[in-house]
Amino acid sequence: xxxxxxxxVDVGAVRVDDISKTxxxxxxxxxxIDGMSVHVGHGDFLAVVGASGCxxxxxxxxxxxxxEPTTGAVDVGGRxxxxxxxxxxxxxxxxxxxxxxxxxxxxxxxxxxxxxxxxELLDLVRLQGMARKRPHELSGGMRQRVALARALxxxxxxxxxxxxxxxxxxxxxxxxxxxxxxxxxxxxLTILFVTxxxxxxxxxxxxxxxxxxxxGRVIEEFPVxxxxxxxxxxxxxxxxxxxxxxxxxxEVSRHA
Amino acid sequence: MPETTERQDRHVQGLDALEQQPARGxxxxxxxxxxxxxxxxxxxxxxxxxxxxxAWQSVSWSxxxxxxxxxxxxxxxxxLFDEVTSPEFWTAVQVTMQRALTGFALxxxxxxLIGLGLTRFRILRxxxxxxxxxxxxxxxxxxxxxxxxxxxxxxxxxxxxxVLGAAPxxxxxxxxxxxxxxxxxxxxxxxxxxxxxxxYTLLIVPAALPMFVSGxxxxxxxxxxxxxxGELLVIINQQNSIGWALSQARQLNDAERLISYIxxxxxxxxxxxxxxxxxxxxxRRRWGLTQD
Numbered sequence: 224x225x226x227x228x229x230x231x232v233d234v235g236a237v238r239v240d241d242i243s244k245t246x247x248x249x250x251x252x253x254x255x256i257d258g259m260s261v262h263v264g265h266g267d268f269l270a271v272v273g274a275s276g277c278x279x280x281x282x283x284x285x286x287x288x289x290x291e292p293t294t295g296a297v298d299v300g301g302r303x304x305x306x307x308x309x310x311x312x313x314x315x316x317x318x319x320x321x322x323x324x325x326x327x328x329x330x331x332x333x334x335x336x337x338x339x340x341x342x343e344l345l346d347l348v349r350l351q352g353m354a355r356k357r358p359h360e361l362s363g364g365m366r367q368r369v370a371l372a373r374a375l376x377x378x379x380x381x382x383x384x385x386x387x388x389x390x391x392x393x394x395x396x397x398x399x400x401x402x403x404x405x406x407x408x409x410x411x412l413t414i415l416f417v418t419x420x421x422x423x424x425x426x427x428x429x430x431x432x433x434x435x436x437x438x439g440r441v442i443e444e445f446p447v448x449x450x451x452x453x454x455x456x457x458x459x460x461x462x463x464x465x466x467x468x469x470x471x472x473x474e475v476s477r478h479a
Numbered sequence: 480m481p482e483t484t485e486r487q488d489r490h491v492q493g494l495d496a497l498e499q500q501p502a503r504g505x506x507x508x509x510x511x512x513x514x515x516x517x518x519x520x521x522x523x524x525x526x527x528x529x530x531x532x533x534a535w536q537s538v539s540w541s542x543x544x545x546x547x548x549x550x551x552x553x554x555x556x557x558x559l560f561d562e563v564t565s566p567e568f569w570t571a572v573q574v575t576m577q578r579a580l581t582g583f584a585l586x587x588x589x590x591x592l593i594g595l596g597l598t599r600f601r602i603l604r605x606x607x608x609x610x611x612x613x614x615x616x617x618x619x620x621x622x623x624x625x626x627x628x629x630x631x632x633x634x635x636x637x638x639x640x641x642v643l644g645a646a647p648x649x650x651x652x653x654x655x656x657x658x659x660x661x662x663x664x665x666x667x668x669x670x671x672x673x674x675x676x677x678x679y680t681l682l683i684v685p686a687a688l689p690m691f692v693s694g695x696x697x698x699x700x701x702x703x704x705x706x707x708x709g710e711l712l713v714i715i716n717q718q719n720s721i722g723w724a725l726s727q728a729r730q731l732n733d734a735e736r737l738i739s740y741i742x743x744x745x746x747x748x749x750x751x752x753x754x755x756x757x758x759x760x761x762x763r764r765r766w767g768l769t770q771d
Contacts, residue, residue: 287670289669289670304670305670306670308663308666308667310663312661312663312664312666312667313667314664314667314681314682314685314686315766315767315768316685316686316688316765316766317685325671325673325681326671326672328677328681329671329672329673329677330672349488349491349492349495350495357765357767358767359767360499361499362495362498362499363498364494364495364498365495365498365499373671377671377672394494395494395498398487398490398491398494401487402487402491405487
């Protein structure tokens with residue numbers, strides 16, 4: 224472990240090696256993932272796109288350690304992994320501040336320290352002074368930023384995101400892309416971002432991985448070009464997204 | 480870069496400001512509005528009470544039954560007033576409420592234990608889950624002969640029936656509360672590493688609370704009914720209580736007193752129902768389950 228942190232270059236933060244995942248057994252068994260390999264380097268931002276049934280969410284559950292792969296190996300080098308979903312899934316009976324404190328309570332962080340970090344994290348997601356609000360008083364975009372702050376409160380190096388902006392309107396999503404990009408760079412996070420919005424993937428990712436459906440495996444990997452901060456409506460992003468969309472359509476047509 | 484940061488900051492804050500629910504336009508003169516609201520909630524109730532009194536009085540005056548069996552409010556209300564101003568009345572209420580609270584507390588403990596057992600152990604649920612639901616449909620008075628055989632004419636007999644009546648509802652509220660915790664909250668708890676005791680204290684208990692309170696409310700209704708039946712059937716050493724007062728009034732053909740006590744039982748029921756509704760609403764508001 225200590226040698227791994229000293230030579231971080233080639234080890235990678237997340238190594239998914241030739242995994243498969245089958246749910247059930249016998250005739251009713253469904254193979255969600257078959258022979259998938261994904262490597263994410265330190266501080267990398269990998270976007271994963273695919274149609275329904277590509278095992279995106281399964282991949283994240285496996286990396287988060289919520290499930291075990293049927294074959295193959297998932298290695299995060301013992302690092303902490305945080306996760307965000309399409310729903311903010313904030314605890315409605317707690318204030319925004321107390322929600323962000325939960326992971327720190329799990330980690331037995333002392334109270335004064337928790338308070339300090341809540342203020343800091345709210346600053347980071349630009350929700351200064353919102354600590355005493357309740358989740359249902361916030362808009363969808365604000366709730367997702369609280370969820371992001373809560374995920375960051377886990378002190379994880381790796382952030383898994385399962386279509387976190389899927390339920391938001393376009394303008395809010397745009398802003399959250401900027402915000403996520405900024406926080407990713409400020410915090411040096413490693414992000415594995417799953418979406419079925421190709422433009423979003425190109426807007427955010429250093430690389431985009433295209434998955435096949437039923438079962439899920441990697442079809443192709445696309446490095447994304449373009450200076451950051453990027454704009455989702457720039458010509459460069461559109462052109463790159465178009466290529467990936469073609470690949471995605473081809474994959475979907477295969478199931479007709 | 481600082482320039483872009485500032486622009487982005489304003490952009491984010493502007494969107495937040497627009498997206499948050501604006502406070503509903505409110506009229507000035509808040510005190511007058513509050514008074515108007517209280518009045519508009521109160522007058523239908525007052526009108527209903529007046530209507531009932533008028534109807535009751537007319538039936539009593541119509542001579543359907545002699546006044547001595549069916550007195551009107553003109554004769555009952557003074558008796559009711561005399562009763563509630565007498566110290567014996569308050570001892571009776573105190574004895575009854577003490578039994579109610581003790582019985583309810585016992586039922587609460589039993590209900591929570593049973594409810595937790597049912598959610599923790601699948602086999603227990605498949606074994607006795609439907610029995611617990613079925614017990615809720617039992618008229619509690621059915622248990623009294625058995626309770627009196629077991630415990631004799633004692634408080635314990637009454638407590639036994641209260642617990643049998645109320646505990647299944649409380650257990651049911653708890654199990655359905657725990658069963659219906661939002662799965663996305665469970666998943667969030669899991670990825671945050673909530674486990675063991677913290678999984679319960681930080682997630683399951685607060686998430687299940689609104690349904691648990693509904694179960695408590697239902698359990699109380701059963702406890703109160705069982706207690707009233709119990710006090711009529713199980714009269715312990717002529718001890719003063721609401722049920723005893725009721726059966727005394729019947730034996731002495733004191734219709735005014737009898738009806739007074741019926742009204743008192745009704746009022747106690749309403750007061751406690753109002754309390755539970757208030758708790759339920761406060762919880763729902765805090766949990767964000769209602770919009771207002």
